[in-house]
Amino acid sequence: MLNKLIVAAMPLVPRPIIRKISRRYIAGDLLADAIAATQQMHRDEGAWTTIDVLGEFVDNRERAVREKSESGKVLDAIDQHGLRGIANLSIKPTSLGLGLDEDFAFENVRELALKAREYGLFMRIDMENSPYTDKTLRLYRRLRDEGVDNIGIVLQAMLHRCEQDVRDHLEYRPSIRLCKGIYREPRSLAWTGREEVRDSYKRLLRLILGNGLYCGIATHDDPLLDDARQVIKAEGLKPDQYEFQMLLGVKDTTRRAILKDGHHLRVYVPFGEDWYGYSTRRLKENPAMAGMIAKAVLLRQ
Ligand SMILES: Cc1cc2nc3c(=O)[nH]c(=O)nc-3n(C[C@H](O)[C@H](O)[C@H](O)COP(=O)(O)OP(=O)(O)OC[C@H]3O[C@@H](n4cnc5c(N)ncnc54)[C@H](O)[C@@H]3O)c2cc1C
Numbered sequence: 001m002l003n004k005l006i007v008a009a010m011p012l013v014p015r016p017i018i019r020k021i022s023r024r025y026i027a028g029d030l031l032a033d034a035i036a037a038t039q040q041m042h043r044d045e046g047a048w049t050t051i052d053v054l055g056e057f058v059d060n061r062e063r064a065v066r067e068k069s070e071s072g073k074v075l076d077a078i079d080q081h082g083l084r085g086i087a088n089l090s091i092k093p094t095s096l097g098l099g100l101d102e103d104f105a106f107e108n109v110r111e112l113a114l115k116a117r118e119y120g121l122f123m124r125i126d127m128e129n130s131p132y133t134d135k136t137l138r139l140y141r142r143l144r145d146e147g148v149d150n151i152g153i154v155l156q157a158m159l160h161r162c163e164q165d166v167r168d169h170l171e172y173r174p175s176i177r178l179c180k181g182i183y184r185e186p187r188s189l190a191w192t193g194r195e196e197v198r199d200s201y202k203r204l205l206r207l208i209l210g211n212g213l214y215c216g217i218a219t220h221d222d223p224l225l226d227d228a229r230q231v232i233k234a235e236g237l238k239p240d241q242y243e244f245q246m247l248l249g250v251k252d253t254t255r256r257a258i259l260k261d262g263h264h265l266r267v268y269v270p271f272g273e274d275w276y277g278y279s280t281r282r283l284k285e286n287p288a289m290a291g292m293i294a295k296a297v298l299l300r301q
Contacts, residue, residue, distance in 0.1 A: 003296060006184045006290045010280055022279035024249035026054070027271040031070075034271040035077050037248065038087045045259050045299050047267050048243070049087045051078070051125055052271035055095040061104065064097035068270070071096075074114055076131045088122040090268065093136050098128075100136075102135055108212045109139050110148070117150045122175075126217075127154035129183035130190075138166065144172050152216070156181025157201035158190045176208050177216035182281050202227050209242065210233055216266065218245035220254065232263075239264055247282065 010018075013170045041047040053070045071091055078087045087114070096108040109125065116123040122210050124165040127136055140153050152175030155162050158180060166176070180197050181190070189196050201224055209231055210217045217228045225244075232242065243264040258265050271279055285288045 006293055007284050010284070013293055013297070014046045015276065017293065018279055018283070021292045021296050022275070022283055025247065025270070025271050025279060025282045026275050027248060029081075029271065029273050031077055031271060034074070034269050035081055035083070035087075037267075037269050039081070040082060040116065041267055042083075042086050045256055046087075047255065047259060048263050049267045049269045050090045050245075051087055052090040052092070052268060052270040053095070054270050054278055055274040056092045056277055057099055058097060058185060060098070061097060061100060064095065064100065064104070064108060067095040068112060072110055073283065075112070075115050075119055075121055078121060080113055081137055084120055087269075088124065088266075089116060090124045090126050092126045092128060093127055093132060098132055098135055098139070102138070105135075106139050106142060110143060110146075113143055113148050113151050120150075122150050122152065124152045124154065124175075124177060127156055127179075127181075130159065130185050132163075132207060133159070133161070135226070137169070140174070141169075141172065144174075147182065152177065152214075154179060154218075155204065156183075157204050158185065158192075158197045160189060162205065164199065166204060166211075170211060170213075171221055173213060175214040175216070177218050178204055179218040179245075181215075182285070198224060205231055206236075212241075215242045216245045217242060218268075220251045222254075225254070225258070249282070280284070 004279045027033040038049040041049060050167060051074050053067060053074060054066050058064045058067060071089060072087050078084065091109065093105055093109065096105050098105040099217050113123050125136060125140055125290060127133065137153065140151065143151055154177040155165055157178060176200065191200055205215065205228060219225060241264060243266050244258050245268065247268045255265060
């Protein structure tokens with residue numbers, strides 16, 4: 001209840017407070033921070049990362065071109081620091097103009113995918129809210145139809161359409177990151193109950209892995225992690241057929257335990273100055289969020 005109130009009041013919370021308490025979710029302002037986080041997590045834990053330049057829903061072309069150039073620099077840095085096989089790139093299509101013009105966004109995504117391919121790197125196309133689902137999947141298929149195959153998609157288990165999306169893309173043998181989905185969606189499109197979303201996730205995981213597709217199992221939810229371990233065992237999967245994925249700053253102990261058990265695990269490492277949208281989404285998912293904000297506000301006065 002308190003959490004719900006605070007979520008509703010989030011826009012009123014001063015930005016410096018949001019910034020302070022969400023710092024754990026973001027590597028820093030600079031690309032060098034994301035590279036350092038990657039190097040540290042790989043050295044200390046054997047984790048892999050996917051690096052994301054913060055930014056989304058851009059409303060002009062100049063900005064989208066700038067975002068493309070920033071993501072291009074991530075690819076350069078991964079190569080220069082010898083992090084191939086350890087780090088890759090995640091992109092948000094609306095930061096590359098998907099909300100402005102689909103063809104324009106396609107050209108931007110394509111340029112990045114080709115650059116990644118030259119370096120021998122993989123690029124994940126994040127999934128945003130439902131107005132962009134079809135457009136994002138179309139970008140993916142257009143690229144695959146051109147023979148670009150160092151790319152993967154994200155599917156959101158909360159959406160009713162997700163199972164059909166898996167089936168519709170089977171012929172592409174896509175690499176799929178499976179997550180619950182973070183965006184608020186209408187009831188007509190999405191399951192909203194906690195258990196309904198979990199059940200959907202479990203069904204989809206079986207569908208994806210059962211069809212021999214590579215899956216990024218992106219969740220911090222213990223029952224889903226336990227279920228995934230069971231499926232992996234039951235299907236006799238090798239560690240190169242899937243990876244766990246978690247967000248920077250979330251459930252560090254669980255992350256280390258998964259790695260210790262011999263699974264691959266990739267951490268989503270966002271960096272940059274456009275931190276507000278991403279940070280508030282993460283805070284809303286943190287069960288301790290209400291207390292953290294209340295404490296931060298009180299200590300400030
Ligand atoms: C690598 C990765 C990439 C993702 N990419 C996308 C994407 O492209 N599109 C999209 O819509 N969504 C994406 N997501 C977000 C995802 O959809 C969920 O919103 C998010 O992972 C939380 O769901 P959960 O499965 O962890 O379950 P939850 O029930 O939300 O969380 C399970 C438990 O994890 C802990 N936890 C979760 N979040 C936090 C937090 N922020 N702070 C502290 N503790 C927390 C809590 O203990 C919570 O009880 C991604 C997630 C990951 C891990």
